[in-house]
Amino acid sequence: MRTEISFELVGPFSHLIIVPVSVNGKGPFRFGLDTGGAHSTISTALAQRLALEEKEHIESFGVGSAIPLTMSSIESLSVGQATVRDLPVAVADLSAFEQRLETHIDGILASDYLQHFMLTIDYPHRQLSLEDEHSNQ
DSSP states (O other): OEEEEEOEEETTTTOEEEEEEEETTEEEEEEEEOTTOSSOEEEHHHHHHTTOOOOEEEEEEETTEEEEEEEEEEEEEEETTEEEEEEEEEEEOOHHHHHHHTSOOSEEEOHHHHTTEEEEEETTTTEEEEEETTTTO
16 A cells, blocks of 8 residues: 655755654644654653553663653554554654754654655655555565
């Protein structure tokens, strides 16, 4: 199955891809795309809104500093019809990130979600395509 969805580019240099995402069947929410990130992340505010259960506290390392994260899990994370179920997610305060981007985001899609799909980014047409790895079998 192939899902195609429009995206917007945000930030001071218009470099971050933002896509609409459903979490546990609710949304759409605004998520940034981070192909190099390890953990998909949900903002603290969205985690509270969805009443996600805190599971453990960890530190993640990015650009020279440790970032405290709370781990949780969600039943489903979907971009269009591209759904991953039972996904562990990090919960973090994204307010500093939002200030740098000059826009609101609810979370970040990372490699733990993206690894389930063949990803194509069409920048000229601002289209994101996610193809299920099993759709050609």
